[in-house]
Amino acid sequence: MASTKQKRVIIEPVTRVEGHGKVSILLDEKNTVTQARLHIVEFRGFERFVQGRPFWEVPVLVQRLCGICPVSHHLAAAKAMDWIVGGEKLTPTAEKMRRLMHYGQTFQSHALHFFHLASPDLLFGFDADVAIRNVIGVAAKYPDLAVQGVMMRKYGQEIIKATAGKKIHGTGAIPGGINKNLSIAERDVFLKDIDQMLTWCRGALKVAVDYTTANLATAAPFGSFDSNHLSIVRKDGSMDLYDGNLRAIDAQGKKILDQVAPQDYYKVIAEEVRPWSYMKFPFIKSIGPKDGWYRVGPLARINTCDFIDTPEAEAARKEFMKLTDGKPNNITMAYHWARMIELLHSGEKIRDLLNDKDLQGTDLVTKGDRRDEGIAIVEAPRGTLFHHYRVNKDDQVVMANLIVSTTSNNEPMNRAVQKVAQDHISGKPEITEGLLNHIEVAIRAYDPCLSCATHALGRMPLEVILVDSTGTVIDRKRK
Numbered sequence: 176m177a178s179t180k181q182k183r184v185i186i187e188p189v190t191r192v193e194g195h196g197k198v199s200i201l202l203d204e205k206n207t208v209t210q211a212r213l214h215i216v217e218f219r220g221f222e223r224f225v226q227g228r229p230f231w232e233v234p235v236l237v238q239r240l241c242g243i244c245p246v247s248h249h250l251a252a253a254k255a256m257d258w259i260v261g262g263e264k265l266t267p268t269a270e271k272m273r274r275l276m277h278y279g280q281t282f283q284s285h286a287l288h289f290f291h292l293a294s295p296d297l298l299f300g301f302d303a304d305v306a307i308r309n310v311i312g313v314a315a316k317y318p319d320l321a322v323q324g325v326m327m328r329k330y331g332q333e334i335i336k337a338t339a340g341k342k343i344h345g346t347g348a349i350p351g352g353i354n355k356n357l358s359i360a361e362r363d364v365f366l367k368d369i370d371q372m373l374t375w376c377r378g379a380l381k382v383a384v385d386y387t388t389a390n391l392a393t394a395a396p397f398g399s400f401d402s403n404h405l406s407i408v409r410k411d412g413s414m415d416l417y418d419g420n421l422r423a424i425d426a427q428g429k430k431i432l433d434q435v436a437p438q439d440y441y442k443v444i445a446e447e448v449r450p451w452s453y454m455k456f457p458f459i460k461s462i463g464p465k466d467g468w469y470r471v472g473p474l475a476r477i478n479t480c481d482f483i484d485t486p487e488a489e490a491a492r493k494e495f496m497k498l499t500d501g502k503p504n505n506i507t508m509a510y511h512w513a514r515m516i517e518l519l520h521s522g523e524k525i526r527d528l529l530n531d532k533d534l535q536g537t538d539l540v541t542k543g544d545r546r547d548e549g550i551a552i553v554e555a556p557r558g559t560l561f562h563h564y565r566v567n568k569d570d571q572v573v574m575a576n577l578i579v580s581t582t583s584n585n586e587p588m589n590r591a592v593q594k595v596a597q598d599h600i601s602g603k604p605e606i607t608e609g610l611l612n613h614i615e616v617a618i619r620a621y622d623p624c625l626s627c628a629t630h631a632l633g634r635m636p637l638e639v640i641l642v643d644s645t646g647t648v649i650d651r652k653r654k
């Protein structure tokens with residue numbers, strides 16, 4: 176009879192990510208991995224918290240989900256509330272101010288992740304001494320890169336402050352528009368430094384490209400697998416991080432769905448719950464939960480779009496697609512390369528918007544016929560973000576559903592964890608910190624925001640354990 180002895184290895188917390196999570200790995204007596212899972216161990220109930228609140232509070236309230244990507248929630252909620260007030264056709268000034276805010280956030284978020292969270296693994300190696308495999312180690316050995324990361328994040332944060340009123344949890348976007356324009360003085364401050372920012376973007380992109388191409392033999396299979404990909408695209412197929420319709424492709428590039436309006440997302444996307452995580456598992460309805468899961472974020476956006484409408488990023492996209500002969504790129508570690516293409520794209524967009532005189536316009540808000548439902552989608556730095564609300568006649572929110580980027584990447588991250596565990600931990604006589612870091616490297620490639628993604632469906636589990644004075648469990652009840 177086969178032995179049922181199992182060993183459990185826990186990575187808690189997962190480091191250099193936003194939010195709290197853990198990984199559990201089960202091994203048999205031969206140290207073969209039998210199961211590996213990413214668990215989300217915190218609960219955030221914002222879909223309940225906002226119920227009963229006036230709809231105009233929602234864009235400010237829901238961004239408290241996160242201190243890293245609050246602008247994404249701020250704008251997604253504001254776009255949904257535009258529909259409530261009948262103001263979805265924004266004035267040019269309002270739309271461009273929101274876009275500047277959004278690209279400022281993408282710029283700072285991508286810079287933060289690449290330079291502060293991911294670069295220690297890329298620069299020092301997955302097995303490097305943990306004492307140097309961190310941002311302090313990067314600052315000591317690569318001071319120029321560390322300074323660039325700090326300054327690029329600061330630049331993006333200042334753009335958020337100028338457009339939203341504050342660097343974190345701003346108030347700039349309101350139902351039907353925006354509450355301020357960009358002054359000439361504010362514009363000139365940003366224009367002064369944009370060329371330097373673009374130079375640093377090109378350098379960061381080169382680091383990502385050089386790492387991927389130099390380590391392709393090991394990077395290509397690392398936590399990689401074929402998958403579907405989903406994002407919004409413009410009507411002409413261009414990448415658009417602020418607005419667009421849904422497109423999903425399979426691992427070979429065949430379109431599963433295309434130009435699905437945000438208001439129809441629920442007709443094509445559903446969510447599944449599993450008992451071991453507070454994070455849900457979205458899937459494409461037409462395929463089903465088993466095979467309908469998909470990836471979102473920079474890798475998916477590069478794969479799904481037909482082109483990028485800024486010249487340097489488009490040239491970089493074409494080089495990226497050459498790696499897989501024009502087919503979708505399913506290499507997990509290629510997320511970093513794709514993310515740096517988007518960093519460059521964001522810099523180009525910021526430059527173009529800063530030179531647009533509409534940002535000094537004074538027509539900031541519009542409205543029309545009142546509705547009781549609002550749905551909006553934006554591309555957050557980490558991927559496609561859905562916000563859906565219903566409002567009653569007293570202007571109170573009565574339903575809220577959020578599908579955040581990291582939730583959509585839940586199944587892919589779990590598959591990456593499982594694959595890396597099987598490839599790098601199975602059969603090893605000793606499980607070192609470096610080997611466990613391999614698991615975290617695969618998770619970090621997705622740049623997850625675990626605090627954003629933790630929403631439960633149904634009841635919270637409750638377990639009460641009665642223990643006597645010797646530590647023996649007398650009784651256990653679970654509800």
